């Protein structure tokens with residue numbers, strides 16, 4: 001089997017690729033893997049260094065917006081897992097065009113190429129942010145889409161295109177909508193790696209308002225197992241929520257990160273939320289449909305956070321060069 005992984009040099013995609021090539025997904029030990037990635041600021045070949053010498057691994061630098069790049073890379077692949085995207089909400093607020101281009105047009109080009117080259121199976125990685133914000137309860141997959149940021153609107157566009165390519169062209173594509181990921185190799189502009197690396201360096205961290213926003217945290221390895229399960233057992237045009245089952249306000253999260261790094265609240269600056277505060281106060285997914293396929297998150301947040309903080313302590317050579325280009329706001 002040949003698999004093409006778009007965005008495989010990013011945070012989640014590279015975790016999926018490293019796990020796949022280390023035999024982490026039973027039945028896929030012989031899979032040949034092509035990472036197709038534009039290497040934007042978020043793409044990093046260092047994320048793939050552990051598998052770079054694997055004979056089953058190939059890297060192709062390419063842009064999902066370019067049909068010619070896709071036509072050169074895609075033929076002969078049986079499976080596509082589509083991670084490539086512009087992924088940082090705050091960057092989408094200061095400049096939305098690149099998000100629409102990559103996430104909407106790029107995904108449409110990829111889906112079109114998958115039809116053209118008769119790819120047997122596609123998984124499109126979407127986000128729970130397409131649902132908007134929920135005060136109480138949790139979203140099921142049939143909940144109305146009410147995205148609030150240019151990022152989430154562009155992801156909603158790509159998510160709906162994936163469904164349309166299943167319905168219109170018979171493409172065997174499933175869609176996953178996951179909650180906030182965390183773990184090693186996370187670019188230090190997103191809240192957990194930004195806070196951890198700032199605090200390790202004795203620098204302050206920027207908390208939006210009082211930190212009332214609630215997020216459901218999902219360890220990246222649990223997310224990737226969920227994607228693999230959907231790849232193997234999901235149906236065409238079907239949507240699957242993937243959650244971690246652990247909701248925390250940003251204030252609670254900050255408290256845990258201060259404790260893990262031996263700092264206190266004097267290291268926290270309260271700043272104004274560029275998203276307008278009230279938007280996306282809480283995210284919460286109901287993942288019972290994916291659980292019915294066999295999904296359950298394995299990593300407790302305490303254990304996952306401790307592992308993640310330790311990884312950042314041990315891997316300064318990975319994140320220090322990236323810090324210069326990192327933003328200062330929450331993901």
Ligand code: NAD
Pocket residue numbers: 006007008009010011012013036037038039040041042043044062063064065082083084085086087088102106125126127128155178179180181182187
């Ligand atoms: P990331 O920003 O770390 O990685 C994105 C990757 O896509 C990078 O390697 C980048 O170089 C590549 N890329 C960007 N534009 C491209 C293009 N035009 N052509 C080819 N490659 C391109 O993102 P991530 O956090 O790993 O997220 C992966 C996917 O999961 C995204 O689709 C994102 O929307 C989704 N998601 C992420 C989270 C999260 O918490 N990180 C939550 C929900 C959903």
